[in-house]
Amino acid sequence: MKTEEFRAQFPGLKREVYGKPLVYLDNAATSLRPESVAKMQCDLALNHNANIHRAVHKLSAEATDIYEESREAVRAYINAKDTKEIIFTSGTTFSINLVANSFADAFIHEGDEIIVSQAEHHSNLLPWQFICHKKSAVLKMLPVDERGELRLDLLPELIGKRTKLLALCHISNVLGIVNPIKKAIEIAHERGVKVLIDGAQGIVHCPVDVQDLDCDFYCFSGHKIFASTASGILYGKEELLNAMPPFLGGGEMVGTVNFRESTFAPLPYKFEAGTQNINGTPTLIPALELLKQSREGEVKDALEKIKLFVYQALKSNNRVHLYGDPINFEDKIALFSFTVEGAHHEDLALILDKMGIALRSGYMCAEPLVNRMGCTGMLRASFAAYNTMQEAEYFISSLDKAIAMLI
Amino acid sequence: MTLQEAKQSIIEDFAMFDEWLDKYEYIIELGKNLKAFPEDKKTEDRLVKGCQSRVWIDSEVKDGLLYFYADSDAIITKGIISLLISVYSGRSASEILADDFSFVRTIGLEQNLSPTRVNGLASMIETIKATAKENV
Numbered sequence: 001m002k003t004e005e006f007r008a009q010f011p012g013l014k015r016e017v018y019g020k021p022l023v024y025l026d027n028a029a030t031s032l033r034p035e036s037v038a039k040m041q042c043d044l045a046l047n048h049n050a051n052i053h054r055a056v057h058k059l060s061a062e063a064t065d066i067y068e069e070s071r072e073a074v075r076a077y078i079n080a081k082d083t084k085e086i087i088f089t090s091g092t093t094f095s096i097n098l099v100a101n102s103f104a105d106a107f108i109h110e111g112d113e114i115i116v117s118q119a120e121h122h123s124n125l126l127p128w129q130f131i132c133h134k135k136s137a138v139l140k141m142l143p144v145d146e147r148g149e150l151r152l153d154l155l156p157e158l159i160g161k162r163t164k165l166l167a168l169c170h171i172s173n174v175l176g177i178v179n180p181i182k183k184a185i186e187i188a189h190e191r192g193v194k195v196l197i198d199g200a201q202g203i204v205h206c207p208v209d210v211q212d213l214d215c216d217f218y219c220f221s222g223h224k225i226f227a228s229t230a231s232g233i234l235y236g237k238e239e240l241l242n243a244m245p246p247f248l249g250g251g252e253m254v255g256t257v258n259f260r261e262s263t264f265a266p267l268p269y270k271f272e273a274g275t276q277n278i279n280g281t282p283t284l285i286p287a288l289e290l291l292k293q294s295r296e297g298e299v300k301d302a303l304e305k306i307k308l309f310v311y312q313a314l315k316s317n318n319r320v321h322l323y324g325d326p327i328n329f330e331d332k333i334a335l336f337s338f339t340v341e342g343a344h345h346e347d348l349a350l351i352l353d354k355m356g357i358a359l360r361s362g363y364m365c366a367e368p369l370v371n372r373m374g375c376t377g378m379l380r381a382s383f384a385a386y387n388t389m390q391e392a393e394y395f396i397s398s399l400d401k402a403i404a405m406l407i
Numbered sequence: 408m409t410l411q412e413a414k415q416s417i418i419e420d421f422a423m424f425d426e427w428l429d430k431y432e433y434i435i436e437l438g439k440n441l442k443a444f445p446e447d448k449k450t451e452d453r454l455v456k457g458c459q460s461r462v463w464i465d466s467e468v469k470d471g472l473l474y475f476y477a478d479s480d481a482i483i484t485k486g487i488i489s490l491l492i493s494v495y496s497g498r499s500a501s502e503i504l505a506d507d508f509s510f511v512r513t514i515g516l517e518q519n520l521s522p523t524r525v526n527g528l529a530s531m532i533e534t535i536k537a538t539a540k541e542n543v
Binding site for chain 1: 426427428431432435459460461480481482483484519520521523524
């Protein structure tokens with residue numbers, strides 16, 4: 001498949017903004033939606049809408065089947081052992097909050113330690129801050145260096161006798177560097193520490209095999225991989241999920257209910273209280289198909305070329321400072337956060353917006369990391385498989401123009 | 408120039424440009440030409456809350472008129488505050504309070520800023536109004 005063919009599946013790419021063709025470079029925030037996903041969601045809402053797992057009627061059976069089919073699609077995609085290990089949530093944020101609460105209830109006591117990296121999105125920082133306050137536990141930080149690379153060498157000494165969990169991103173949404181998570185998991189496991197991987201960006205750019213990684217939890221969002229919004233995933237090892245209490249109480253997650261005491265449904269339903277995203281979650285099926293296509297052949301090669309072109313263009317501009325510049329270029333994804341000397345990131349984002357280019361500016365929900373890099377904000381261009389070299393070139397020339405306007 | 412004339416002049420300037428990019432260029436020029444603001448006055452109490460970029464507003468009363476001085480680390484924000492200063496600086500408090508500040512909508516500024524900048528713009532206007540109220 002060629003990029004043009006892949007691109008044709010996303011009607012949003014044909015639109016204009018301010019009379020100029022849209023160049024969408026905010027893919028790390030959310031991907032655009034393909035026609036297959038939008039059509040499926042619409043069809044489910046119009047023709048197969050019923051609450052799942054409950055009623056005996058035909059419509060409910062259809063809705064249940066497609067919902068469970070999407071669970072199997074996710075299981076197969078990340079190579080989990082069993083569909084019991086796939087919990088549907090509203091997104092990465094929900095998945096991490098679920099683990100933070102339920103894991104902590106079962107395993108975190110006063111004086112225990114949780115380690116997070118310096119490069120975490122607020123979604124993988126605040127839930128742990130909350131739990132540490134609640135349980136009088138200690139939050140510890142694994143730093144990154146000047147280039148944005150994880151200081152994995154410091155992990156062994158950071159892990160203490162009371163350390164229970166390491167929460168780490170697969171790829172930082174600011175730095176765009178693939179972290180050595182397999183090695184981190186190994187180091188943690190050797191010392192009896194469980195590991196949660198925030199895979200919100202990782203699932204987009206890396207093949208994920210949870211059995212090979214041996215992570216205890218892997219969280220990601222459907223909306224960054226072309227699926228409907230609010231279709232999130234929590235993968236967890238079965239024995240751990242079984243040992244954790246439910247997060248939310250409500251319908252569908254129960255075994256038998258008495259007025260004072262109840263028993264709970266088996267996995268994965270124990271963690272899926274209330275009516276689920278029955279029209280949205282099944283869109284993971286076509287979305288994962290597209291994600292596979294985005295990582296193969298010409299589509300993949302084209303994105304690699306864009307990555308190299310944008311990297312070299314930004315690096316050769318003396319005014320541009322790029323954050324997230326690993327020694328090994330293979331660890332970099334097509335996501336570039338940078339500042340421009342003499343030009344404010346917000347000014348640049350506003351001008352580029354008027355040129356039709358959608359970028360992100362500011363702290364990007366990772367304030368401690370942006371501060372560590374000595375900034376009060378950055379500009380971020382994040383590419384997807386449907387972006388073209390022509391768009392990349394337009395971005396670079398527009399950036400030059402915008403800088404000239406401001407300086 | 409009266410307050411009304413100053414507003415009208417800006418509305419006419421903005422009407423000259425068809426493209427928003429050109430309007431931004433004009434705002435950027437205004438920002439670059441804004442009178443220098445002393446570094447030692449960039450203090451926490453002069454910082455306008457609610458802006459994504461940092462904005463400082465200072466004011467003084469001379470012969471019964473209110474004068475505003477401002478700065479920002481972002482040039483477009485600086486241009487926007489310069490627009491406000493050109494209209495509202497050197498006016499009496501009652502004249503400022505009698506105005507409805509609707510010219511920012513007339514020139515399309517509100518509709519063409521990011522939501523965070525719109526909040527910032529509202530905060531700048533609030534600061535000018537609050538200063539006027541204190542000096543009635």
